[in-house]
Amino acid sequence: AQSVTQLGSHVSVSEGALVLLRCNYSSSVPPYLFWYVQYPNQGLQLLLKYTTGATLVKGINGFEAEFKKSETSFHLTKPSAHMSDAAEYFCAVRGTGANSKLTFGKGITLSVRP
């Protein structure tokens, strides 16, 4: 079975500081990996996804993530945090066949201090 681990439930950074949100996955097949963002009282919005090819994936709002197979990781980064980045972030994995459903981590709440 596939799974996603997002360590910690809350990350706080200063405006302009680096954002790093960690995600590790477990999958028996080469996975598809996703990061979603959820603002209060809204649905989830796709930030970026890894399918195949280039392991550094660029997404919306200046976010990017790097797929590292050897570390089974897909950490999300942004060089400079903005107040509008405050939200909840979910990492998700999807395999194929019997593992084709999207499996989410528990999410991480990002706070941005002025």
Add this chain to the structure above:
Amino acid sequence: EAGVVQSPRYKIIEKKQPVAFWCNPISGHNTLYWYLQNLGQGPELLIRYENEEAVDDSQLPKDRFSAERLKGVDSTLKIQPAELGDSAVYLCASSLDGMGADTQYFGPGTRLTVL
């Protein structure tokens, strides 16, 4: 282009009452999903439709939950009777064909409170 539409946005009911949620997916999307999101958790799949067919309902508690997607477009999720533990956000999502890295687009959800 309109996104995934869900209604109602909020629902408060007493335990043992029935409740229904409605979802209208993005036009042209064949695959529709219902997810349950508990507080502080990521969404968990309840059921997935390919057109009118429920292709994965293994996580749907069938003793009290039911769903339908008539004509392969709109969908309704029902709980009867509701229990206190059903308080959560119910999310609907849709995607083009449900294959591979196909992006799922989420609606705003229905927040259910069972008293």
